[in-house]
Amino acid sequence: MPEPMTLQDDEAGWIDAYRKTRAYTECICSPLETDDYQLQSIVETSPPKWHIAHVSWFFETFLLTPFLPGYRPFHPRFGYLFNSYYETVGHMHPRSERGMLSRPTVATVYTYRAYVDEHMLALLSSLDDSNRDNALFRLRLGLNHEQQHQELLLMDIKHNFSVNSLAPIYRTDLKVHLGKSRPVRWVEYEDGIRQIGATAEGFHFDNETPRHSVLLNAWRLADRLVTNSEYLEFVQDGGYDDPRLWMADGWHLIQQRDWRHPLYWSGSDGEWREFTLGGIRLLDPHQPVSHVSFYEADAYARWAGKRLPTEAELECALATRALQGNFADSDYLHPTPATDQGQWYGDLWNWTSTPYSAYPGFKPLDGAIGEYNGKFMANQIILKGGCCATPAGHTRASYRNFFYPQDRWVFSGLRLADDA
Numbered sequence: 001m002p003e004p005m006t007l008q009d010d011e012a013g014w015i016d017a018y019r020k021t022r023a024y025t026e027c028i029c030s031p032l033e034t035d036d037y038q039l040q041s042i043v044e045t046s047p048p049k050w051h052i053a054h055v056s057w058f059f060e061t062f063l064l065t066p067f068l069p070g071y072r073p074f075h076p077r078f079g080y081l082f083n084s085y086y087e088t089v090g091h092m093h094p095r096s097e098r099g100m101l102s103r104p105t106v107a108t109v110y111t112y113r114a115y116v117d118e119h120m121l122a123l124l125s126s127l128d129d130s131n132r133d134n135a136l137f138r139l140r141l142g143l144n145h146e147q148q149h150q151e152l153l154l155m156d157i158k159h160n161f162s163v164n165s166l167a168p169i170y171r172t173d174l175k176v177h178l179g180k181s182r183p184v185r186w187v188e189y190e191d192g193i194r195q196i197g198a199t200a201e202g203f204h205f206d207n208e209t210p211r212h213s214v215l216l217n218a219w220r221l222a223d224r225l226v227t228n229s230e231y232l233e234f235v236q237d238g239g240y241d242d243p244r245l246w247m248a249d250g251w252h253l254i255q256q257r258d259w260r261h262p263l264y265w266s267g268s269d270g271e272w273r274e275f276t277l278g279g280i281r282l283l284d285p286h287q288p289v290s291h292v293s294f295y296e297a298d299a300y301a302r303w304a305g306k307r308l309p310t311e312a313e314l315e316c317a318l319a320t321r322a323l324q325g326n327f328a329d330s331d332y333l334h335p336t337p338a339t340d341q342g343q344w345y346g347d348l349w350n351w352t353s354t355p356y357s358a359y360p361g362f363k364p365l366d367g368a369i370g371e372y373n374g375k376f377m378a379n380q381i382i383l384k385g386g387c388c389a390t391p392a393g394h395t396r397a398s399y400r401n402f403f404y405p406q407d408r409w410v411f412s413g414l415r416l417a418d419d420a
Helices: 011-029 034-038 048-067 078-082 095-100 106-124 132-162 228-236 248-257 294-303 311-318
Strands: 186-189 192-196 212-216 219-222 265-268 271-276 279-282 349-355 381-384 401-403 417-419
Touching (some): 011 048, 011 106, 011 132, 034 048, 034 106, 048 078, 048 132, 186 311, 212 311, 219 311, 228 294, 248 294, 294 349, 311 349, 311 381
Antiparallel strands (some): 186 219, 219 417, 265 271, 349 381, 381 401
């Protein structure tokens, strides 16, 4: 797994990062049967076939077409089928109907990938001073974009498999962590003016800018995520039956959808089980609770007499920590108990209490790629820290992930915060 954010400024480095990133996407898909590529269990997920075609479309649209003289797109209708949300590029197939596309076949999609790869390697071997900077910026963006879809692939495959009563197993060879949890340690932070947002070094998305000052009151954070056993106490204490704990929208949602526990839990107090990418397992009380919505995370925090951290609080804490943890390269593809050093990066994306909105002075990128982040800055919530499906090197303290508050198929969890 390469780290595209530190892409070396030479031809061999560009080509190596491109090849490794593209190969890892196909590695993720290698355990799938042909029929698995077609599945779309809910509107939020996409068929694996669509993911691997879409990321090729991204390189074709934003690099090959403008920068490789004489390039001819693989198929004139693929731009319609595999455009995600770039309205300025053209119309697109409805997201909710991606699972209805039996054609192009999986074999054709892989032929498309190979065609794009062949031409991308030709482009990267022929950049000159007139287009180098712009092309390399888009290359970094494209590789990081593909890494986002690698994480989405694993989340989507998990949900796609979970709705099947046969409980298919994605991989039988995943590592299993049998560690024990430990009591929470609280880390206190002093009040003051802090800086958040991306620095000038390394790759970052436009929504991480500009770096700016925030005023924070003294706060403290739990040094690990909430565990299954802790969340089970909330369930057994009637947490899903007490409207005083829930935001109005969340209370309405859990009544409407009859949520009684986190996604992928099944069973009862006698024997709780959890669906994982490695199959159905007994619920491990020591592992962090995963696949909870923002509403569930917020309700648990209220029940516990605490709150969720703000984005600024969590970013300032992450900025003081080593960027290490349980990422996809650990090969668990499931959250693991906290180590003695704490649990800051990896395992699960941490819900914050901060709505996703623009930083003061934010300006989206020029042209169609300006649609990448900016137009989604409404009605979503910030998450931070990365997860067990995030490619190693893909996250950072300033990284702003965002999902809707009702989303649960994400590898999402929670840590508690409090005023100091």
